[in-house]
Amino acid sequence: MARLEGKVVLLSGGASGIGAATARLVVREGGKAVLADRDEAKGRALAAELGPAALFVPLDVIREETWQTAVAATVDAFGGLHGLLNAAGIGVRNTIEDCSLADYRRVNDINSLGSFLGCKSVLPAMKQSGGGSIVNISSVLGLRGASYAMAYCASKGAVRALTKNVAMHCAQMKYNIRCNSVHPGYIDTPMIAPRLDQNIGNLSGRQWLEELHPLGRLGQAEEVANMNLFLLSDESSFATGSEFVCDGGLTA
């Protein structure tokens, strides 16, 4: 049986990487996927490829009104909203000494404020639809620190914490809405592409990142998408406020 039959899922960052891989699984499993992204060309192309079960909507995660438009378009097209994947995000390398206040704010706005606005914006439609599941993409760097990703660590720590806050609020209010965070290791997506060619010592950037993981390789977007699929489906009906780690053993 299709695992997401009858479910409508909105995916921020749905045009590429983990968001796109999850959108493919959502459609494969009988659900509707709304690809919400700033990259209109890529988003429309993927929506066209996925067919009538998919839709592209433009989204700038830090602008609340674009979230509201995206939710309205979702309900208009598919009659409800049962899932949200907050996958939009940026990865920036900086340290406590070289990060400017403007950079700190930009990273936290997109990754943290963007996730908060996603959660806030979907709740009315999810309540109307009888409940749902929110999946926030944090990172292993929301669990552990890294000297070279100070602002990113802060933003993903914020996502980890706000996820629990949303989960507890929805539980107390009896909304039948769950909220969990996913913590990927280094996944072979456009986000880390700039790092793959930057040599560290006698290792290529790719080798250095691969060797961080006990499994000895980078993760694939589909592997995180499979975890997201589980969390978006009713198979995870007793999981809320939790941290789901998908990192090839990195934090073990």
Add this chain to the structure above:
Amino acid sequence: MDDELAGRVAIVTGVASGIGAASASLLEQAGAHVIVADLNAAAAGTAGRFVRHDVASEDSWKALLADVLAREGRLDIMVNNAGISGGAGTVETTTVENWQRVQSVDSEGVFLGCKYAIEGMKKTGPGKAASQGSIVNIASVAGLIGTGGPIAYTAAKGAVRLLSKSVALYCAEKKYGIRCNSVHPGGVDTAIFNPLWQMVGREQGKAVIGAHHPIGRMAESEELGHVVLWLASDRSSFVTGAEIVADGALTSGLMRRALRGPS
């Protein structure tokens, strides 16, 4: 020991009340020269040298560090304590404006505090012993669990929890001799609870919140001040990148939560 921190210079932000005031006072008793930095001039005269300061303003941080390096000539201890709760916003009621205001104080303020503390600690005056730097960031159990506070505050404390680790790792790799840790208090009887005290009365409110803590009571500010003092001193010399939880076992076990339906 009364002189354990003799010769050390400390900055404590947010000292008009609570944990900051207690920390400043205990650091001073241990022999440190303390600069108390606060927006509120009412903080002047409690302990140490008062400097009016806005943690959310980078210009204010630059001025504070220039002043301390000119007058004291060194910096050893930075306690990033200033914070606001931002009111009782949930995921449904919090506005972008409220979110940004809370982040600017609770998250950006700590980021700037760490950044300028490192700069200051590296610029210890000539002819003086190198700084044994310690940065103490006051987070909250709200950075650990979902029911710890309003969502904007929770997110900011989650950010502080992780940025503290990044700072600790960076300073360790650079061999700066600077440690950085986060402190996660449970309920502490401070001014942050004033709105609640006004509603139900202080003693009544303290009893209700205290009952959520397995230890059966809220903390007094001095109890957190002692945690800060320990982290600031060389007694914690191998402690860096750590989350120091001081919460009366609030986050240790399974919590029975009050059932609350839609109202």
